[in-house]
Amino acid sequence: IFLDATNRxxxxxxxxxxxxxxxxxxxxSDAQYEVALVPALLANENAVKISMDMKVEDQVLKGQAxxxxxxxxxxxxxxxxxxxxxxxxxxxxxxxxxxxNNKCAIKDVETSGLEEKGDTLLINYDFEIASxxxxxxxxxxxNLNLEKLYADYKLDEDRKYPRVFEYASLVEVESSLQIPxxxxxxxxxxxxxxxxxxxxxxxxxxxxxxxxxxxxxxxxEVLQLDxxxxxxxxxxxxxxxxxxxxxxxxxxx
Numbered sequence: 001i002f003l004d005a006t007n008r009x010x011x012x013x014x015x016x017x018x019x020x021x022x023x024x025x026x027x028x029s030d031a032q033y034e035v036a037l038v039p040a041l042l043a044n045e046n047a048v049k050i051s052m053d054m055k056v057e058d059q060v061l062k063g064q065a066x067x068x069x070x071x072x073x074x075x076x077x078x079x080x081x082x083x084x085x086x087x088x089x090x091x092x093x094x095x096x097x098x099x100x101n102n103k104c105a106i107k108d109v110e111t112s113g114l115e116e117k118g119d120t121l122l123i124n125y126d127f128e129i130a131s132x133x134x135x136x137x138x139x140x141x142x143n144l145n146l147e148k149l150y151a152d153y154k155l156d157e158d159r160k161y162p163r164v165f166e167y168a169s170l171v172e173v174e175s176s177l178q179i180p181x182x183x184x185x186x187x188x189x190x191x192x193x194x195x196x197x198x199x200x201x202x203x204x205x206x207x208x209x210x211x212x213x214x215x216x217x218x219x220x221e222v223l224q225l226d227x228x229x230x231x232x233x234x235x236x237x238x239x240x241x242x243x244x245x246x247x248x249x250x251x252x253x
Contacts, residue, residue, distance in 0.1 A: 002038050009078040011119050015039065017072045017167045021223045043168040043221050046071035050147055050173045056180040061100065061132050061142070067123040072167045074113070074121040081114060093125065099146040100129035140183060140250040144205070147173045148244045149218040154237040155230050163225040163233070175214040177248070184253050185212070189246030194236045198222045198229065201236060203243050212248055 002024060004016040020040040027033055047070045054063035069077065081089060089109075098104045105128045112122040134141040149171055155163060179185065185207055193202040201218045218240075225233060 007075055007079070009075045009082075009117070011117065014041065014071075017075070020167065040223055041071055041167060043170040043219050046073060046167050047170040047172070048073045050171075052146065052173070052175045053178075054176065055178040056133065056140075056142075059133055059135075061129040063127050065097070065125055065127060067121075069121045069123075070119055073169075074119060077121055077123070078114060081111070097125055097127065099127065100132045103130045103132070104128070105130075134247075138252040139186065140180070140252075142177065142248045142250065143244075143246070144175050144177060144189065144212065144214045144248055145216075145244040145246070146175065147216070149173065149201070149216060149240070150237060151241055151244060154234055154241075157234075159230060160227060162227065163230075165220055165223055165225070168221050168223060170217070170219045173214075173216040177212045177214075179210045179212065179250065182253055183250040186249040186251040188212070189214070189248055190243060192239060192243050194239050196229070196232045196236065198225070199233065199236060201240055203240070205248075 001013050002015045002019060004010070004019050006018055007016040010016045015038050019038050022038050024036050024038050025033055026036055049068045051066045051068075052063050053065075054061060056062075080092060084092060090106075093106045093109050094104075097106050097109075107126045107128070109123065109125040111124075113120050129146075132143075188207065189205045191204045191206075193204075194200060198221045199219060201216065203214070203216045205212065205214050207213075
């Protein structure tokens with residue numbers, strides 16, 4: 001077990017994100033030492049799932065969200081929130097959970113596991129996004145990609161140095177939109193996926209009854225992305241960005 005006192009919320013037996021993947025010097029005796037590699041957590045051990053149940057009401061997109069976090073995601077939010085007062089928390093929630101546009105309102109935030117030492121943290125909240133929907137000629141356009149995972153992670157073409165991640169991660173977003181009364185589906189956004197050895201994504205859209213479900217899963221398996229992988233990485237980010245521009249089109253009945 002490698003202990004690091006720099007993270008007060010790190011679960012016992014788990015190295016902090018600062019030292020994972022690095023070398024540690026172990027004293028065996030006064031004359032004997034050993035160099036060991038601090039283990040790094042796997043992507044599925046640093047997982048977050050965001051579930052959103054949404055509806056359209058008075059031309060406003062409203063929803064309820066649940067964030068189920070594990071691993072270093074838990075440490076991050078505990079470290080941030082436990083040192084904040086009420087006003088600071090409200091600003092943090094707006095900055096962290098805001099989506100769609102700058103008119104997104106975050107309400108009724110509840111946490112479970114914030115004060116504990118376990119490996120799970122739940123955050124529930126409601127949100128409302130005004131001026132987000134677009135209606136033209138009896139058609140309603142809704143972009144369901146409220147969480148655009150890694151959209152800003154494209155690397156510069158002339159970059160030479162490795163891209164370092166704080167930890168490997170698995171992020172899953174499950175969004176469900178209730179089809180508004182008086183509308184039907186005209187066209188669904190496109191689905192897509194891309195898989196490389198160290199990173200991948202899968203985005204799927206489907207209609208089930210009167211609901212449209214969007215699922216996005218993005219995985220980063222490594223702590224460092226070397227130059228030889230930059231082209232593949234940017235190819236994935238470009239593919240994601242293209243899918244994020246897709247909108248659900250509903251038409252009046």
